[in-house]
Amino acid sequence: MPDPHSPAPLSPDALLRLDRAHVWHPYGPMPGREEPLVVESASGVRLRLARPAHGQDELIDGMSSWWSAVHGYRHPVLDEAVRDQLSRMSHVMFGGLTHEPAVRLAARLVEITPEPLRHVFLADSGSVSVEVAVKMCLQYWRSVGRPAKQRLMTWRGGYHGDTWQPMSVCDPEGGMHELWQGALPRQLFVDPPPATYEEEYAEQLRAAVAAHADELAAVIVEPVVQGAGGMRFHAPEYLRVLREACDAHDVLLVFDEIATGFGRTGTLFAAGQAAVSPDVMCLGKALTGGYLTMAATLCTARVADGISRGEVPVLAHGPTFMGNPLAAAVACASINLLLGQDWQQEVKRLEAGLRDGLAPAADLPGVREVRVLGGIGVVQLDGPVDMAAATEAAVREGVWVRPFRDLIYTMPPYVTSDTDLARICRAVTAAAATHGG
Numbered sequence: 066m067p068d069p070h071s072p073a074p075l076s077p078d079a080l081l082r083l084d085r086a087h088v089w090h091p092y093g094p095m096p097g098r099e100e101p102l103v104v105e106s107a108s109g110v111r112l113r114l115a116r117p118a119h120g121q122d123e124l125i126d127g128m129s130s131w132w133s134a135v136h137g138y139r140h141p142v143l144d145e146a147v148r149d150q151l152s153r154m155s156h157v158m159f160g161g162l163t164h165e166p167a168v169r170l171a172a173r174l175v176e177i178t179p180e181p182l183r184h185v186f187l188a189d190s191g192s193v194s195v196e197v198a199v200k201m202c203l204q205y206w207r208s209v210g211r212p213a214k215q216r217l218m219t220w221r222g223g224y225h226g227d228t229w230q231p232m233s234v235c236d237p238e239g240g241m242h243e244l245w246q247g248a249l250p251r252q253l254f255v256d257p258p259p260a261t262y263e264e265e266y267a268e269q270l271r272a273a274v275a276a277h278a279d280e281l282a283a284v285i286v287e288p289v290v291q292g293a294g295g296m297r298f299h300a301p302e303y304l305r306v307l308r309e310a311c312d313a314h315d316v317l318l319v320f321d322e323i324a325t326g327f328g329r330t331g332t333l334f335a336a337g338q339a340a341v342s343p344d345v346m347c348l349g350k351a352l353t354g355g356y357l358t359m360a361a362t363l364c365t366a367r368v369a370d371g372i373s374r375g376e377v378p379v380l381a382h383g384p385t386f387m388g389n390p391l392a393a394a395v396a397c398a399s400i401n402l403l404l405g406q407d408w409q410q411e412v413k414r415l416e417a418g419l420r421d422g423l424a425p426a427a428d429l430p431g432v433r434e435v436r437v438l439g440g441i442g443v444v445q446l447d448g449p450v451d452m453a454a455a456t457e458a459a460v461r462e463g464v465w466v467r468p469f470r471d472l473i474y475t476m477p478p479y480v481t482s483d484t485d486l487a488r489i490c491r492a493v494t495a496a497a498a499t500h501g502g
């Protein structure tokens with residue numbers, strides 16, 4: 066084994082040997098079966114590899130590092146925000162203490178999210194923000210004297226994170242969490258939302274909320290785009306249907322905007338496409354421009370007041386790294402950077418480029434559907450993707466994508482140039498072509 070204590074930089078070979086021996090990767094076995102690419106640095110939309118892969122020493126990141134790096138890497142404004150905060154403090158506990166970056170961020174989030182979201186809980190990852198959202202909803206009903214309202218309703222095909230409560234509302238089949246059926250809390254699932262508005266489906270939503278109102282604490286959904294659960298899009302009208310049904314039957318509505326937030330679908334938040342406000346909203350991923358881990362759970366005054374009137378009038382949650390100043394500072398800078406430019410035009414540009422560039426993929430054998438919304442492009446195959454072959458085909462084109470299940474998809478950084486976007490589309494198409502027919 067290479068010596069990890071040696072002050073000399075690890076060669077890619079040494080690093081990979083240590084990686085294989087000790088390091089667990091997402092959704093992987095131990096030791097890993099695939100060899101990861103070693104990234105040495107990243108700048109703009111490009112990942113620089115420590116060792117060329119299939120003839121490429123740089124890859125355009127078609128994934129924005131899982132929806133997060135919307136401004137690309139090493140953005141001077143974001144780098145400066147982190148450095149500036151680092152010169153003051155990188156972290157202090159949030160119990161009994163507060164600081165400018167967290168306060169500014171919370172106020173900014175309230176300003177830019179739909180009314181009447183008013184209060185902000187800063188969490189350290191998306192999954193934790195969903196845990197907090199669920200805790201808020203259950204505790205609200207307990208506090209106002211309706212403790213039987215403990216279940217969640219959602220539609221199938223969703224993804225809300227990997228910790229326990231979020232897993233319980235992920236798609237129960239085909240998702241990453243099938244293994245845990247039986248061990249997880251049993252939530253209420255309705256059919257996945259159709260792409261277009263169907264009154265029959267709206268009726269199913271209304272009926273499910275009505276029938277289970279006595280036991281439902283909340284309905285939780287990803288608005289407009291279901292991400293890691295299948296990259297599906299649905300008619301925004303269903304959000305209004307849910308809002309009305311929840312209001313009519315005393316059920317809270319939670320929007321998980323961890324993937325869709327900060328402009329990805331073409332509106333700043335996907336909720337804006339239906340002009341609907343949730344009672345609780347989760348944000349994450351692009352919140353810090355992909356720099357540091359941070360998420361937020363926002364709620365209305367009604368939810369917060371309800372909790373505060375209860376027998377236990379506090380929200381018993383407090384992550385060690387809550388409100389981390391570095392993350393909060395870069396989140397503020399990232400939001401200012403986004404809103405300080407014509408980001409809607411940039412997302413429209415991506416949408417047009419993805420539509421043009423991915424159109425040829427629709428004619429490939431074994432491709433079921435090509436769909437594009439905002440800065441999201443999806444090629445769905447008629448069967449499971451050969452991940453190694455598809456990834457290699459994209460890398461040969463100089464692009465990083467990470468297919469899963471039957472999906473090859475891209476959500477490029479908003480700063481991706483037209484030329485680079487065209488290259489991403491060629492790479493996704495080449496990856497889909499490996500599927501064959």
Ligand SMILES: *Cc1c(COP(=O)(O)O)cnc(C)c1O
Binds near residue numbers: 190191293349
């Ligand atoms: C990624 C994601 C999560 C989980 O966030 P983590 O930061 O990975 O814990 C939750 N919900 C949605 C919609 C996501 O896309």
